[in-house]
Amino acid sequence: MSLQLDSLVIDLMFQTSAAIDQKTLIDGLGGQDALESRQLLDVDRLDPRAEMELSPSMPFRRRGERRLMIIDDKTITPREDPQADPLIKGDLRPAKEQLIAAAQKLPIRLGRLFALGSWGDAVLVARTARDLRGIALLPWALDPQVDIDGKRRATPLSQKEFEAKILAYEKRLDELDDQQIIAALSGVTFERRGDVIVVDVLEIDGSWDQRKSMLMEQQLAAVERFSMIPGAPSAAKAPEAKQPADAKPAAKPEPKVEAPPKPEPKGPPITTKEVAGTVVLVFPAERFDLDVAAALGKRDWDQIVRRSDNLSGSLRDKIQRDGASFIAPLEFLSEVFIDGKPLTKVEFERDSQSSEGVRSLDVHFPRFGPVVLLEITGKGRFVTSLTDAKSAALLVQ
Numbered sequence: 001m002s003l004q005l006d007s008l009v010i011d012l013m014f015q016t017s018a019a020i021d022q023k024t025l026i027d028g029l030g031g032q033d034a035l036e037s038r039q040l041l042d043v044d045r046l047d048p049r050a051e052m053e054l055s056p057s058m059p060f061r062r063r064g065e066r067r068l069m070i071i072d073d074k075t076i077t078p079r080e081d082p083q084a085d086p087l088i089k090g091d092l093r094p095a096k097e098q099l100i101a102a103a104q105k106l107p108i109r110l111g112r113l114f115a116l117g118s119w120g121d122a123v124l125v126a127r128t129a130r131d132l133r134g135i136a137l138l139p140w141a142l143d144p145q146v147d148i149d150g151k152r153r154a155t156p157l158s159q160k161e162f163e164a165k166i167l168a169y170e171k172r173l174d175e176l177d178d179q180q181i182i183a184a185l186s187g188v189t190f191e192r193r194g195d196v197i198v199v200d201v202l203e204i205d206g207s208w209d210q211r212k213s214m215l216m217e218q219q220l221a222a223v224e225r226f227s228m229i230p231g232a233p234s235a236a237k238a239p240e241a242k243q244p245a246d247a248k249p250a251a252k253p254e255p256k257v258e259a260p261p262k263p264e265p266k267g268p269p270i271t272t273k274e275v276a277g278t279v280v281l282v283f284p285a286e287r288f289d290l291d292v293a294a295a296l297g298k299r300d301w302d303q304i305v306r307r308s309d310n311l312s313g314s315l316r317d318k319i320q321r322d323g324a325s326f327i328a329p330l331e332f333l334s335e336v337f338i339d340g341k342p343l344t345k346v347e348f349e350r351d352s353q354s355s356e357g358v359r360s361l362d363v364h365f366p367r368f369g370p371v372v373l374l375e376i377t378g379k380g381r382f383v384t385s386l387t388d389a390k391s392a393a394l395l396v397q
Helices: 022-028 048-054 093-105 129-136 138-142 159-172 178-183 211-221 290-297 313-322 345-351 389-393
Strands: 008-014 039-042 067-072 108-115 123-126 189-193 196-200 271-275 278-282 325-330 353-355 358-365 369-376 380-384
Touching: 008 093, 022 093, 093 108, 093 123, 093 196, 108 129, 123 129, 129 138, 129 178, 129 196, 129 211, 138 159, 138 211, 159 290, 159 358, 278 313, 345 358, 353 389, 358 389, 369 389, 380 389
Parallel strands: 278 325
Antiparallel strands: 008 067, 008 108, 039 067, 108 123, 123 196, 189 196, 271 278, 325 380, 353 358, 358 369, 369 380
């Protein structure tokens, strides 16, 4: 597949729970005729390094979220020097409408419109402003010379500093609520279309000045509003106004009705093993993602172990008291980091140790910390908090 610079890209990131057949997908993208002259690129079928070169989405995109690019090399006339010419003169309004329509019909978490090989987005579509901020914060998260507080260094961050910044990425997203994010927008177009939010920097005639994309990204990222402690609210709530002395007493609030407990998410149960007296949680792929990794790092066992996992009371007590290790499947090497960068196949094959059909390498898993990456012949790849690769490999069925 040949990819031409300045091709127009509609980039779709689907929700974790998305399960759609081919007909529904094609209909949601505007029908077969609309796709006739375009290329469909399933990013997840490529070498993970290709995504880093095209347009990185980690750590924004969660485990299990698929990504599809629709590439159109007809709408934009390629510029002689894209680096020196920020103006894209084609009419991108039809592509914007196609992106919005797809987001309304399909279970899409985030949609983007941009030009292949160029920096910045012309249009962003999401269901929450938090996700708009999340994609805008990727340059901060992946820049090796910008620290956890958003300050640029003269020299690259150390591995420990870079990993700490990646761990803080999700926490930073909790510092501003949707209203605060939207209220900061100025000089860009903002609208709501049903259940989706749309922001763009297109001109009236549909052309795109990429310099305005920097403004949009800066406003959404709001790095200047980072809290001193990642995750703390960026601004305190305004104090409540005092009532005048002669004001009538407020009506007595009605008693709150406790909501019924939320049903547990679906998914196969985790199983447990024991290694040298330590409980090991063995996760199926459907039960492990970045949120679970964060809960493991915080030892939030109530968030991890469900009632449906059928663990005995004594085993639950042991986990609460002594903690637990884990082992879980890994789909892509680029989900883990080494030396502050996503791991590549070349690096893994070069640096890993091999013994009895098991290759292992010490890596960093976002939102958790140091883990061991395993590649087990005939079984796939796994990450584990156990340091003994051989013992960990025996836990995999």
